[in-house]
Amino acid sequence: MTATAKAPAEPADERLLHTSLLRRLMGRPELGAVVGAVAVFVFFSFAADSFLQVSSLSTVLYAASTIGIMAVPVALLMIGGEFDLSTGVMVTSSALVSSMFSYQMTANVWVGVGVSLLVTLAIGFFNGFMLVRTKLPSFIITLGTFLMLTGLNLGFTKLISGGVGTKTIGDMEGFDSARAVFASRFVVGDADVRVTVLWWLGLVALATWILLRTRAGNWIFASGGGANAARAVGVPVDRTKIGLYMGVAFAAWVAGQHLLFEYDSVQSGEGVGNEFLYIIAAVIGGCLMTGGYGSAIGSAVGALIFGMTSKGIVYAQWDPDWFKFFLGAMLLLATLLNAWVRKRAEATK
Amino acid sequence: MARGGDARTAGARTVRAARAARAARTVPALLTAAALLATAACSGSGGKDGEGRESGDGGGKGVGTERMTVAMVTHAGEGDTFWDIVKSGAEQAAAKDNVEFLYSADKEGDEQAQLVQTAVDREVDGLIVTLAKPKALESVVKKAVRAGIPVVTINSGARHSEPLGALSHIGQDESVAGEAVGEELNREGREKALCVIHEQGNVSLEERCAGAAKTFDGSMDLLNVDGTNMPSTQSSVEAKLQADQDIDAVVALGAPFAAAAVKAKENAGSRAQIATFDLNASVVKALRAGDVRFAVDQQPYLQGYLAVDELWLHRTNANVLGGGEPVLTGPAVVTEKDVPRLEKYIERGTR
Numbered sequence: 251m252t253a254t255a256k257a258p259a260e261p262a263d264e265r266l267l268h269t270s271l272l273r274r275l276m277g278r279p280e281l282g283a284v285v286g287a288v289a290v291f292v293f294f295s296f297a298a299d300s301f302l303q304v305s306s307l308s309t310v311l312y313a314a315s316t317i318g319i320m321a322v323p324v325a326l327l328m329i330g331g332e333f334d335l336s337t338g339v340m341v342t343s344s345a346l347v348s349s350m351f352s353y354q355m356t357a358n359v360w361v362g363v364g365v366s367l368l369v370t371l372a373i374g375f376f377n378g379f380m381l382v383r384t385k386l387p388s389f390i391i392t393l394g395t396f397l398m399l400t401g402l403n404l405g406f407t408k409l410i411s412g413g414v415g416t417k418t419i420g421d422m423e424g425f426d427s428a429r430a431v432f433a434s435r436f437v438v439g440d441a442d443v444r445v446t447v448l449w450w451l452g453l454v455a456l457a458t459w460i461l462l463r464t465r466a467g468n469w470i471f472a473s474g475g476g477a478n479a480a481r482a483v484g485v486p487v488d489r490t491k492i493g494l495y496m497g498v499a500f501a502a503w504v505a506g507q508h509l510l511f512e513y514d515s516v517q518s519g520e521g522v523g524n525e526f527l528y529i530i531a532a533v534i535g536g537c538l539m540t541g542g543y544g545s546a547i548g549s550a551v552g553a554l555i556f557g558m559t560s561k562g563i564v565y566a567q568w569d570p571d572w573f574k575f576f577l578g579a580m581l582l583l584a585t586l587l588n589a590w591v592r593k594r595a596e597a598t599k
Numbered sequence: 600m601a602r603g604g605d606a607r608t609a610g611a612r613t614v615r616a617a618r619a620a621r622a623a624r625t626v627p628a629l630l631t632a633a634a635l636l637a638t639a640a641c642s643g644s645g646g647k648d649g650e651g652r653e654s655g656d657g658g659g660k661g662v663g664t665e666r667m668t669v670a671m672v673t674h675a676g677e678g679d680t681f682w683d684i685v686k687s688g689a690e691q692a693a694a695k696d697n698v699e700f701l702y703s704a705d706k707e708g709d710e711q712a713q714l715v716q717t718a719v720d721r722e723v724d725g726l727i728v729t730l731a732k733p734k735a736l737e738s739v740v741k742k743a744v745r746a747g748i749p750v751v752t753i754n755s756g757a758r759h760s761e762p763l764g765a766l767s768h769i770g771q772d773e774s775v776a777g778e779a780v781g782e783e784l785n786r787e788g789r790e791k792a793l794c795v796i797h798e799q800g801n802v803s804l805e806e807r808c809a810g811a812a813k814t815f816d817g818s819m820d821l822l823n824v825d826g827t828n829m830p831s832t833q834s835s836v837e838a839k840l841q842a843d844q845d846i847d848a849v850v851a852l853g854a855p856f857a858a859a860a861v862k863a864k865e866n867a868g869s870r871a872q873i874a875t876f877d878l879n880a881s882v883v884k885a886l887r888a889g890d891v892r893f894a895v896d897q898q899p900y901l902q903g904y905l906a907v908d909e910l911w912l913h914r915t916n917a918n919v920l921g922g923g924e925p926v927l928t929g930p931a932v933v934t935e936k937d938v939p940r941l942e943k944y945i946e947r948g949t950r
Contacts, residue, residue: 300842305867309837316830356646413948414680415855418880421645435866442866509829512862515881517855519676522827560831564822564838571799571823 279536280548282587286534287551290558298565304440306565311443314557315450318550319505320524321531322453323497325549326461328532330494331474331541332388334377336395337498338524343399344370344506345516346407349416359424367503373399374499378492400522407518420514432504433511449504450550457546470494474541531556664915668699669907670718671727673754674711675704680854680879681899685753687948688903689727696911698725708735715739725749725910727903730756730763731803737763749913753902755803757925766913767920769905771897771929773803777810779930780874780895784848787872787892790817792848795836797826797856804852807876811850820846829859836863840871848872854879854894861890878933883945887938897929900949 294301301307320337327334347369352362373395380391404414411417419425434445461467469490472480481487510516533539534555535548563573671689675682686702693700701723703714711728712735718726719742726748730736733756743750744764752760752768760768784792792815794808812819822839824832840846840863849864849871851857857875864871872892875882877899885891905926912918920926933941944950 298842303841306838306841309834309841309866313831313834313838316834352642353646356642356648358642408683414683415879418884419645423642423644512830512833513858513881517680517829520827520829523825524828527828557834561834561838564835565842567839567842573823 279543279545280551281536282590283535283548283551283555286583286587287555287558290555290562294558294562294566298562298567301562301565305442306561308442308444310554310557310561311447312557313561314550314554315444315446316505316508317524317527317531317556318450318553319446319453319508320498320501320528321535321549321553322450322457322546323494323501324528325532325535325537325544325546325552326457326470327494327498328529328537328539329461329474329541329544330470330491331477332381332491332494333392333529334495334498335389335392335525336373336377336399337502337528338521338526339396339399339403340370340373340499340502340521341505341509341524342403342516342518342521343373344503345510345520346403346416346506346518348507349419349510349516350407350410352419352422353417354410356422359419359422359428362419363428363507366506367500370499370503370506371496372499374496374502375492377498378495381495382488382491396525403518403521414519415517416515418514419510425511425514428507429511431511432507446508449508450553453501453504454546454550461546466490466493471542474543476542527556662695662697664697664911666697666699667724667911667914668701668721669693669725669727669910670701670703670721670723671903671906672711672714672718673702673704673729674706674708674731676706681877684899684948684950685903688900688905689907690903691900691949692904692907692911696907698907698911700907708732712736712739715743719743719746719748722746723748724914725751725907727751727753727906727910729754730759733759733763740765749910751906751909753906760925761923767909768925769902769909769920769928770925771902771927772925773806774810774813775927776876776895776897776930777807777812778814779810779932780807780850780876781811781814783874783893783895783932784811784850785814785816787848789815789848789872791843791845792817792819792850793836793839793843793846793871794819794821794850795832795852795856795860796821796823797832797851797853799823807852808850824856826853826856829855832856833859833863833866836860837867840864840867840869844869846871848874851875853877854882857882857885857891857894861885878941878945878950880945883938883942886933886935889935892934894933895929896931896933896950898931898950899928901928 320341324334324337344366348362348366351357351365352359355361377392377395381388384391407414407416432445435442461470469485472485473487473490477487509520531552532544532549533552535545535550535552537544537548559576560573563576673682682704690700701718705711705714711732715726715728715736716739719739726743728736728740728750730752740750740763750765752765754770755773757768757770757772792811794811796804796808798804808819808821822835824835826832836849836859847870849860851860851873854875854877857873858881860873864873873890874892875894878894878896882891882894886894905920909920941950
């Protein structure tokens with residue numbers, strides 16, 4: 251927009267340079283999302299009096315981080331051309347395993363945390379392994395996992411704890427140190443920052459490095475862009491996909507431990523429906539549903555948009571009945587924007 | 600893929616075999632490590648070893664009456680603590696009354712109706728249903744009554760119970776329970792309250808808030824949150840408390856959400872008091888710590904227990920409970936001073 255407004259006043263070569271820069275920027279998958287994030291931020295700064303308070307922003311960041319932690323590996327998975335519908339309940343499974351193992355064994359809670367990591371990674375491996383072995387769409391495989399996990403969460407919890415929530419592990423050894431790692435808060439200047447924000451940023455940095463600087467990153471793009479072509483040039487597509495599912499499982503473990511240590515017990519029915527939030531964040535952030543395109547930073551921006559909107563509506567004190575409507579409208583707009591940006595980017599190539 | 604792939608496939612097979620062998624070595628090693636850790640790194644506090652030995656069984660040998668079958672069909676969602684307590688009350692009464700107890704649930708109205716139909720087809724001797732979606736259940740409950748099966752309704756739907764031909768209704772009137780909260784808030788001198796609805800569009804939750812707003816002298820705001828997403832629930836309540844500093848009371852409509860409200864209040868630095876519907880172990884802890892001011896208990900155990908007992912009494916002694924009026928199991932307001940008495944019952948899941 252600025253380019254066309256400025257253009258007539260400037261010399262021709264200057265304009266050409268400007269356009270190419272702009273186009274290069276437009277080629278970035280997260281651009282559409284960044285524009286959206288700025289727009290949402292400015293909008294709520296005006297619409298809600300309390301939105302710009304430091305404490306409010308830290309609440310928004312927290313809300314964004316709990317989605318963002320999962321949105322990062324989900325974005326990588328989508329770049330790799332696959333879906334995972336089991337993510338929401340997998341987070342709960344991870345928390346349940348950790349809590350119930352520690353409780354039943356009367357073990358230091360870190361033992362439960364470790365066992366939970368193994369179990370969650372195994373679930374991720376199962377998803378990936380089933381996918382590459384059966385060649386069924388990931389939609390079906392992970393839908394099956396989703397339903398099975400939902401049932402297992404409830405069934406095991408009732409069998410072991412005798413209720414639908416786990417028993418408290420708040421008085422057990424290691425709880426305080428585990429809480430410090432997964433659910434603590436610290437003060438930076440005036441702001442109260444949750445540790446989940448650090449996990450989130452760490453995962454974004456790690457994922458970005460993998461995507462852009464390593465061979466595995468190229469494999470992910472290649473697997474999602476065209477699995478057969480990738481296989482033909484020697485990309486280990488199956489291994490890449492299993493790895494991606496295990497990456498999702500790792501993040502589910504982090505999010506699950508947060509869920510557990512933020513409180514000290516877990517409700518077994520939690521998490522259903524959250525899988526869509528992660529996918530939404532990844533898509534708003536520029537991932538394509540068809541794979542081969544997207545970024546980890548974009549997923550973070552997507553999660554931030556999601557956090558800002560969902561809490562912004564509360565700060566603005568609007569009737570929250572309309573929340574889902576805004577969400578739907580935003581997803582649609584973001585996808586349209588991304589499609590448009592991508593078309594422009596392809597036109598420049 | 601077809602031709603030149605053969606050599607590669609063979610190569611891949613050896614690689615895979617090697618990898619499998621490696622995995623075969625690592626997996627048991629990992630398991631052993633985990634087991635070792637588990638035994639070595641024991642917790643000196645809490646956990647299963649810290650559990651009391653007290654049992655929740657009422658004991659007794661049961662009655663000498665003829666075996667009968669009772670089916671309970673509820674609208675419980677998966678993993679709801681509340682229905683667990685209802686069920687354990689019913690099971691306890693069934694054990695005492697020599698009743699074979701069948702339980703099923705579905706939160707969708709028509710699915711629930713099908714489950715009721717199944718019970719009718721089985722020709723059970725008594726039927727317990729919830730009427731959260733009265734329209735969906737109307738015809739099938741009438742069918743059961745016509746087939747001569749005594750029906751007791753529990754929990755919500757008191758209004759609809761009698762017209763359908765049910766013997767009795769045992770439950771809590773959500774509006775009355777809400778009104779009790781409003782009065783309690785007045786007693787605490789609160790001026791602005793927030794009612795947190797954890798399942799948008801759930802009639803009984805709306806009724807609780809409406810009831811509270813009716814008797815509460817101050818003003819009341821509603822907040823819809825996503826109940827299956829605890830971090831989101833917490834941050835939404837936090838956001839609301841930051842946005843409106845005047846809020847001095849938060850009413851959670853289910854026990855798990857009270858803990859989220861307490862966290863939200865701490866994070867937002869708000870001075871609000873927390874009140875909640877229903878009890879669980881962490882609410883009791885919070886009551887004792889003063890984090891939660893009071894809880895409204897509708898005694899779900901009684902709903903299950905009395906319903907089975909009523910069907911048994913009806914069969915063996917032709918009794919009818921309530922005299923045409925709903926039998927209320929709540930609201931019972933629980934505060935810090937009730938905690939010592941109730942603690943052990945909550946721990947074993949009957950309160």
